Amino acid sequence: MVRARSEERRAEILRAALEVIAERGYRGATLGSVAERVGLTQQGLLYYFPTKEALLVAVLEERDRWDTSGGRDREGWRVDLLESLVEYNAMRPGIVQTFSALLGESVTDGHPARTFFTERYAQVRANMADVLRLEFGDRLPGGLTPEQAAPLLTAVMDGLQYQWLLDPSAVDMPSAFRDFLRLLRGGGDA
Template identity: 65%
Template structure:
């Protein structure tokens, strides 16, 4: 097989993977996380189930692929208008997630399951949260400086920011009519940024 042929096959394989992820997203939107099956995804994308498993060896691996794609879409959304990402841009991501409850449900369920035993998603979430903590700390430092409200460092505040985002998602999934996810996150940002570094009380 020539290099050109191998390149063509790689492009086709990547296109097929993207089509599978799109089909999975559609299934999740219609049936929810637990109702999504490999057979339904395979039928939607025009594959046999063994053909689907060639690209994603299990349902968990398929859903991890969806979450990885979600992160790439989120990053693209953040950088769509500017390379200067600010805390206010996180509001856009929260609003974006409010329009795709199926993906949020998948993320939440897999994140919880990944903390138990040798779950296929454990490595994905461990690495993801480590990376997100670093990114959030950099974002907080760039916008609010080395000391935040209460004297916290950006590294100390980063896990709290992530916890708020994930925690609001759970409450919203359970009571979407009672919890306005974007508004709740905006309220948290208002609290976080209300006290500038110069206003921190001295010891």
């Protein structure tokens, strides 16, 4: 019972951290504000995560677990699923904001999330390429190879997220993404 409660607490903390990072980024986030959100003191929080960086790492790992299980069970993928993913994201500005803020910070020198994102993107690109190849073969209808299309797909998703976060009313993220997929699939209409 104690153990369970403890695990529960950790999960609460991670969720709170996600929120706070969304609001202020990692550098701007304070242990105190995360702690407050779950009804702890800053030092109470440090009992669960010994340092601020450890907390960040835990947040990133959780995300990794989440979308390693949720979206991509090895071969259970299609490009269509990306559409759903984007639609799903469009309903969860909080999470999108967290990771967009972290991605932005991560390009600065010595940021603790940097290697995470570097590896993650390499993996995502490779995965995308696999999926595209499985669905279209070595050449997509639009004329690109899977390896050429993969970074573009990733870029479009991220780039649209920023535009959408800055002004949700100005960009219809899911439909813009669909436009891009149509392009990949070889122009045409509808």
